Amino acid sequence: MNDFYPEIEPYNNFLLPVDEQHQIYVEECGNPNGQVIVFIHGGPGGGCSAKDRRFFNPEKFRIILFDQRGCGRSLPHGCLDNNETAYLVEDIEKIRTKLSIDAWHVFGGSWGSTLSLVYAQTHPSKVKSLTLRGIYLGREHDTNWTFAGGGATRIYPDYWQEYLNSLPQGAEQGTVQSAYEIMIGDDKELAMKVAKAWSIWEIRCCTLIPDQKFVDEATADERAWTLARHEAHYMFNQCFLTSDQILNNCDKIQDIPTTIIHGRYDIVCPYDNAWQLHQKLSKSTLITSEGAGHSSSEPNTKHHLISATNALVD
Known part of the structure; x- marks a missing residue:
């Protein structure tokens, strides 16, 4: 191989x-x-x-x-x-x-x-x-599958719940728009918290076999900040x-x-x-x-x- x-x-x-x-x-x-x-x-x-x-x-x-x-x-x-x-x-x-x-x-x-x-x-x-x-x-439905309560959230409901827990209003804010507004808002501490949680949610779903080292490497603060904010920016605007x-x-x-x-x-x-x-x-x-x-x-x-x-x- x-x-x-x-x-x-x-x-x-x-x-x-x-x-x-x-x-x-x-x-x-x-x-x-x-x-x-x-x-x-x-x-x-x-x-x-x-x-x-x-x-x-x-x-x-x-x-x-x-x-x-x-x-x-x-x-x-x-x-x-x-x-x-x-x-x-x-x-x-x-x-x-x-x-x-x-x-x-x-x-x-x-x-x-x-x-x-x-x-x-x-x-x-x-x-x-x-x-x-x-x-x-x-x-839009490709985005919703992963980031708006779609099919991915039914496969990994525990991971998705951990992401929702990072949002001030929990599941009520479980949309791309809500996360985007937080991550471009004035509260930088909250923005980073949500960016980190968004990134961890996605990267955890990336491998068939759980790989914590892969998750850690891909979600360091600087990488999480751009990954989550850029993704939300593009997804909110239908790419x-x-x-x-x-x-x-x-x-x-x-x-x-x-x-x-x-x-x-x-x-x-x-x-x-x-x-x-x-x-x-x-x-x-x-x-x-x-x-x-x-x-x-x-x-x-x-x-x-x-x-x-x-x-x-x-």
Whole structure:
């Protein structure tokens, strides 16, 4: 079974100004002369980690990673101003142009799959292939499944109750809007408490087998602050997408080789997201990661992701 490639360090990194306010952190790893692949992280607001470099053979890939607006090492940290899907799409194009890349392979998971798809539909000639994991289509019912008392809360009612306990009015505030209003409000102590609880709720649901170390690493205060606030910001605004925008625009990417990898028991983004996307992309390959949930680090999913990237260069 495939495992992560050895740890590597960037050979180049920089902050790219993308407007008068935001600077995007960008790094390059691997082989400067290799096949170019861009990693699009999840969340929104998740940021990249050193682990994310390790899905790719560093001898064969020029690996581009970046932190989206307001999260990770991008500046200003936590900023939600001018933070919308269309801006993120154009930030990706600015990175490609800055690095003088004609076209590249695109790799994204969870929210990263959403952004990868919107980017490809906006700039199809710039995308050589799509490798997508844990599909999230950004629709209202996709959000409600996890964050508004939907199906996920019936599977993990104990975890959900712990999240509700962080809210001043408990279940009465168990909506995205209520959490969002708290997290952008003036009471910063309460905002952080809710952000932390939101993040713990989500990350606990990510793996089929409970993994406390994974939860702790993903919900440190700084990461929880951007993950929860960015997610609520995007979800409250329907991800700045029109209804069924991604599925309705699949004709624009029919000719892009696409591999979809999805955990059979994904509670954060249910499997039907991947199934519906696959039905719209007649040339796509859907790989079911059996015995896995949502996380890219689960053994079966990691194996399939690395197989998919290896196939791009073998």
